[in-house]
Amino acid sequence: MRSLAITLLLFFVAMPFVASADQAPQLSTARTMKAAGLVDIRTLVPHIAEDIHYAGNDNFVGRPVDGYRVAKCFLQRPAAEALARVEREMHKQNLRLMIWDCYRPARAVADFVHWAHDLTDIRTKAQHYPRLDKSVLLGDYIAPISGHSRGGTVDLTLERCDANGRHCAALDMATDFDFFDVRAHTDAPDISPAQRANRDLLLKAMARGGFHNYPMEWWHYTLEPEPTPHTIYDVIVQ
Structure with missing residues (x-):
C-alpha cells in the first residue's frame, strides 16, 4: 500500500493544480513536523x-489511513494560533x-484516491455516501491534492458544554463528518x-478567527491567507 501511495503521490504532484495564483504546489522535502513548520495544537x-x-477505522475508507500513526492535530503555527483563539472565544x-x-x-x-478507484469496496456507503455512486466521489469530494496537506486547513464541529465544561455534546449540524x-x-x-443556526454559529466563529469555509463541507475551514499556499507536505x- 505504501509504495502505491507514494507512486500516486508523485503522479498527482505533477498534475496541474489551481492554487491562489494558479501555481502548481511543490512537495516539501521536510521529514519532520518541526522542519515543516507544523505544531501540535495541544501545545x-x-x-x-x-x-x-x-x-482509526471510523472514516469513509473504513480503516486507518496511510500517514496517520497517531491521532494528533498538527497545523502551521499561524493556523494553530488562530484556531487556539477561536477555541478560547468559544470557551467563554x-x-x-x-x-x-x-x-x-x-x-x-493518495490513499484516498486509491480507495476511490476501487469501486468494489463500498463498505462505508450507507454511512458516508448513501445517495451517490462511488464512481463520482473523485473531484468535488475527494481531490488528488488537498489543502489539508498545506497545513492551514482544519475539519471540525462545535459542542455545547455544561457550566463546568465537563460534559459536552455535539451540536446538531444535520450530517456527520465526511x-x-x-x-x-x-x-x-x-x-x-x-441546524442552520448551529452551522452559522460555527461559520461566524471561524470567520472571526480568519478562517474561510469550503461551501461543499460545513466542517471544512482554511486560514486566510494560508501560511504556505504553494507547498504540500x-x-x-x-
Whole structure:
C-alpha cells in the first residue's frame, strides 16, 4: 500500500493544480513536523477536544489511513494560533471545538484516491455516501491534492458544554463528518432552522478567527491567507 501511495503521490504532484495564483504546489522535502513548520495544537490549547478519524477505522475508507500513526492535530503555527483563539472565544460561551482532522500527509490523500478507484469496496456507503455512486466521489469530494496537506486547513464541529465544561455534546449540524451529499453543503436548503443556526454559529466563529469555509463541507475551514499556499507536505503524523 505504501509504495502505491507514494507512486500516486508523485503522479498527482505533477498534475496541474489551481492554487491562489494558479501555481502548481511543490512537495516539501521536510521529514519532520518541526522542519515543516507544523505544531501540535495541544501545545497551544492542551485540553482541546480531538477525534482524529483518519487515525482509526471510523472514516469513509473504513480503516486507518496511510500517514496517520497517531491521532494528533498538527497545523502551521499561524493556523494553530488562530484556531487556539477561536477555541478560547468559544470557551467563554460554554462551547468548544471538536477537531476531526488538521494537517493531512500527501500520502494520505493518495490513499484516498486509491480507495476511490476501487469501486468494489463500498463498505462505508450507507454511512458516508448513501445517495451517490462511488464512481463520482473523485473531484468535488475527494481531490488528488488537498489543502489539508498545506497545513492551514482544519475539519471540525462545535459542542455545547455544561457550566463546568465537563460534559459536552455535539451540536446538531444535520450530517456527520465526511458525509458526501448536498446536505453537507454549508448552505444546504433542506436542513432545519436549528441546524442552520448551529452551522452559522460555527461559520461566524471561524470567520472571526480568519478562517474561510469550503461551501461543499460545513466542517471544512482554511486560514486566510494560508501560511504556505504553494507547498504540500508528506510528514507522517506520529
